[in-house]
Amino acid sequence: MSGISGRRGLAVTEPAAKRPGRPEGGKRQVRADILNSAEMIFADNGYAGTTMREISEHAGITQALITYYFRSKFGLFSETFLRRATVIADCRIENLSQLRRRGLARDVAALVEAFLQPVLDLRATAQGRAYLRLHARLHTEPPNLSYDLRKQAYDESTHLYVEALHDALPHLARIDVQWRMTLMIGTYLYALSDTHRMEDLMPDAYNAEDAHHLMQEVISFIVSGLGSSHSQGVSSANV
Amino acid sequence: MSGISGRRGLAVTEPAAKRPGRPEGGKRQVRADILNSAEMIFADNGYAGTTMREISEHAGITQALITYYFRSKFGLFSETFLRRATVIADCRIENLSQLRRRGLARDVAALVEAFLQPVLDLRATAQGRAYLRLHARLHTEPPNLSYDLRKQAYDESTHLYVEALHDALPHLARIDVQWRMTLMIGTYLYALSDTHRMEDLMPDAYNAEDAHHLMQEVISFIVSGLGSSHSQGVSSANV
DNA sequence: ATGTCAATTATATAGTCGTATAATTAATTA
């Protein structure tokens, strides 16, 4: 904009220096800036659909700086995902402990809430919603990208909840609990990441105020599904 | 068959000619071959992660032939998706009509089955399972890719089922029916596409009985979720 | 038989991708 000084002012956080070399001030938190940009763009375009250039432009730095901090595209992707995933998993584990201390660990609804609370909270910020989309998308990315990350981040906490649910639903076989846990994850991932489609299906009635309503819908849907008895439905073999 | 030797024999279906020009026999159904290859590869790698080369090699033809039949990469993607989507949507509509004729249109479980039957049947073949993965993945692809396709293919039939479900669950507000319909779609998409990963992980332990069992799990989970009453759950505001 | 059209390969092109490396500047340390 302003001639010689040549600051672009397009970066998300700060103008940033344009000359090579270490910039003057301390603490530029450019690392976090890169992660935030990556979170947004990976969420929107997926891994293969995202370019390093796009991220670096969004973050207001050069591509080489991404390599400097994260070694490679996949290194960046991995850290972007794990940054929040570990927090979510830890929070779920802590919530479960709290339920146990309060003697509520056999209440299915309480377990579902304890499991979902960390991701529901993410809906409060645009950055958090971006992560939710990234998270949902990871389940459809090629296994060589997603499998280890999912396993590393979520296996432990998910297994703890399967056990807790099995205690809360002792009449179910363990494998059935696992399936229902899977269905629950699919339900919330789709619901939380695909608000656009919801708006499409109900163009007139959607507003941000209904976030709480959606939460209740999701939780009651899941709680009912988890506790369903096999007898119902399946009326005729072929319709 | 031999003639000028250079046949490669690597194509999925037939040896195919190597020289330029129109090949000798009639009816090579190469168009369908391309669609099948595209279905597989788009399903595994997503739109951005798939290259025309990969598809053409898998189909045993040259890249230019894809452009010849489908104009562009997106043209191929679009036709790959719509080829089965229109069949699924039509089948759902027909199933609903049949339920109405048989007086079962107010049975929630019957409605769920009628809606799911076309996609459940796709699980019978590897090609069909590939489409299911592609279908699930479409919901996380960038909107400019997926929006119009989804809308064009599924909006009509989905709206018909929302109306039918509203008739079957008259105590619910219409918007709640729409929420639950969305949750149902998320549940089955995740369940059916994730199943493929299960098959990959334990190829030996997977059999048709388990498939039927899973189907019942999914249906009863969804039927319970659809009919859930709001009162349950939501025990304490913050866990 | 002959000319037109359908179906295919071969080749070229302009652009974009991830990554590697060198140059540069400031902060930190000895």
Added chain:
DNA sequence: TAATTAATTATACGACTATATAATTGACAT
């Protein structure tokens, strides 16, 4: 203060991308 390290830009590179075009061959109608 001198040397080293951290953080940044600039530039280059080979591989790969989607697509366009030309050449080639057989089928088919006249």
